[in-house]
Amino acid sequence: MLPAFARATMHAIAEAADIGPEPAAAPGLNRTRPRPDLQALTRVAPRVRRRSSTWSREAGSAFEADSAGDRRPFPAIQWLGAVAQGPYLRCMAKASPKKRGYPAPGGRARVVRRVSEPSPSGYSVVDLFSGAGGISEGFRQEGYRVLGGSDVDPDAVATFALNFPGAEAVCGDIRNAKTRDRVKAIAERADVVVGGPPCQAFSQVRNYSRMIDDPRNSLYREFVRVVADAVPKAFVMENVTGLDQMGAREQMLADLELGGEYQVRAQVVDAADFGVPQTRKRLLFLGVHRSLQAEPPVLQGSAATASVTLVRFPGPRRTRYQVVVQENVLSHRIFDTLRDPEDVRIVTAIQAISDLAGLPVGRREDEIGYSELPEPESAYQRMMREGTGTELKNVQVPRINADTALRLKGVPEGGNYRDLSEELLERYLTGQRWGQDNGSGRLSRRHFYAYRRLHPDVWAWTLNTKGDSVYHYRHPRSLSVREFARLQSFPDRFVFATDPRKGMIAGRHDGGPAHSRYRQVGNAVPPLLARAAAAALRDVLRVKAVMARSA
Numbered sequence: 001m002l003p004a005f006a007r008a009t010m011h012a013i014a015e016a017a018d019i020g021p022e023p024a025a026a027p028g029l030n031r032t033r034p035r036p037d038l039q040a041l042t043r044v045a046p047r048v049r050r051r052s053s054t055w056s057r058e059a060g061s062a063f064e065a066d067s068a069g070d071r072r073p074f075p076a077i078q079w080l081g082a083v084a085q086g087p088y089l090r091c092m093a094k095a096s097p098k099k100r101g102y103p104a105p106g107g108r109a110r111v112v113r114r115v116s117e118p119s120p121s122g123y124s125v126v127d128l129f130s131g132a133g134g135i136s137e138g139f140r141q142e143g144y145r146v147l148g149g150s151d152v153d154p155d156a157v158a159t160f161a162l163n164f165p166g167a168e169a170v171c172g173d174i175r176n177a178k179t180r181d182r183v184k185a186i187a188e189r190a191d192v193v194v195g196g197p198p199c200q201a202f203s204q205v206r207n208y209s210r211m212i213d214d215p216r217n218s219l220y221r222e223f224v225r226v227v228a229d230a231v232p233k234a235f236v237m238e239n240v241t242g243l244d245q246m247g248a249r250e251q252m253l254a255d256l257e258l259g260g261e262y263q264v265r266a267q268v269v270d271a272a273d274f275g276v277p278q279t280r281k282r283l284l285f286l287g288v289h290r291s292l293q294a295e296p297p298v299l300q301g302s303a304a305t306a307s308v309t310l311v312r313f314p315g316p317r318r319t320r321y322q323v324v325v326q327e328n329v330l331s332h333r334i335f336d337t338l339r340d341p342e343d344v345r346i347v348t349a350i351q352a353i354s355d356l357a358g359l360p361v362g363r364r365e366d367e368i369g370y371s372e373l374p375e376p377e378s379a380y381q382r383m384m385r386e387g388t389g390t391e392l393k394n395v396q397v398p399r400i401n402a403d404t405a406l407r408l409k410g411v412p413e414g415g416n417y418r419d420l421s422e423e424l425l426e427r428y429l430t431g432q433r434w435g436q437d438n439g440s441g442r443l444s445r446r447h448f449y450a451y452r453r454l455h456p457d458v459w460a461w462t463l464n465t466k467g468d469s470v471y472h473y474r475h476p477r478s479l480s481v482r483e484f485a486r487l488q489s490f491p492d493r494f495v496f497a498t499d500p501r502k503g504m505i506a507g508r509h510d511g512g513p514a515h516s517r518y519r520q521v522g523n524a525v526p527p528l529l530a531r532a533a534a535a536a537l538r539d540v541l542r543v544k545a546v547m548a549r550s551a
């Protein structure tokens, strides 16, 4: 076992040496690489100085900053530079060439990676139950090559194929031998297998042994099967947290360990702690093959969700909601980070979508020129627009009926059905008949979920697969698929599509193309959350590669 200090610094060392698993795919320090974005770096690391074409600091002052901004010193390693990586700032250091794996004092070196530009990690990934490809997108952003994805839903596969043109998109039921064999063949070439098998029945049953045998839940066993056959270096399986509470986690852990072949760690994470403008709790299983002799990494987020709450203040005339940050050691930083539109570590709804507030309602065209939109108003919006052309897609805003619009006007920002006045709880307000009439003359409980408005100054509620799961914070309207996507941290260049074949085809869900696009976004793992897992795993894999080569 490495000493704790060496373990803590190994990823920085591997990063600095830029050593991937295959030498061909991982050149060493390279003068010709683009320089880091000076402004972005100095914004998060004001102490970094620029000297001619190099970035340097004296040995003894290199540090790594975690997502909460804490700096842990690396006392005796050679400073190379710093890089903002997703929501993190990573500072890099170099090992002595003679004593690989151990810090070397002194010296100057170059920054090797440009801010927010994906660079090849040398690793590859295959995505099971890929949906549109939220996990794949996160891994791609972290430099992995996406070899393929598979899903039973042809509409989701159409989106995956459109956005990952170099990958193999397999459409079919994974329980079907032909589909499984195709997926397995891709998985055998991949370093990492990822997937989010659906577990619909978890919230409905109390007995976990019955639950786990429910055919809707046993799909995770297909994931286990592919891992068992393909034996990747590592895997990530994502699932809902309901499963955690019901004790099924232990069963899944045992299954994923494959009799000791993998070391597996289960961790509950909230996407909002990873720079996603949405609270979304998920259970992640991270597994590392035993031959790597490494612990699965623990994902470190900002922990903002533990301190930030939206508090309801009923007033004589109108209720209002306010964001409250609990006082603790980190709270002033969380508060500042939350409010700062130039900080992408904790992102609010307004920082995510304010530039889209003026999207027209009910327009037929599903795209709009960026020239018709205001300039980006936050660092997050700039990040989302990176790599786009002149048009933004998936911008249609559905019409809502007059009753819903009236009710929304009666709900404050951040509020919900509880804030509706007695008059607004009447079943029909404008005389127009819509939906099911329950005969009571009042709005039924079934409709309550439908009146949730975002609060601009905090992250969004958890989105589900329906377009009316949340409404705009300012305007009485639904969100477009693009706003959904932004709140899930999909970049603007990621376009949601459907299979052009009409009608019901195998694997397609009812509801039409518009509904399918919302479903694809709502089902996804936020790419920035997946990216945090991808980065943590890549660090483990790289450290092991460095150690193997220096042995």
Ligand SMILES: C[S@@+](CC[C@H](N)C(=O)[O-])C[C@H]1O[C@@H](n2cnc3c(N)ncnc32)[C@H](O)[C@@H]1O
Pocket (backbone or CB within 6 Å): 129, 130, 131, 132, 133, 134, 135, 136, 150, 151, 152, 153, 156, 172, 173, 174, 175, 195, 196, 197, 198, 219, 520, 523, 524, 525, 526
């Ligand atoms: C929670 S979603 C996955 C989302 C995806 N991980 C992402 O980040 O975009 C689960 C996916 O499993 C797919 N699925 C359900 N049953 C399946 C089956 N029998 N074979 C293959 N895919 C299936 C669904 O169509 C759905 O897209």
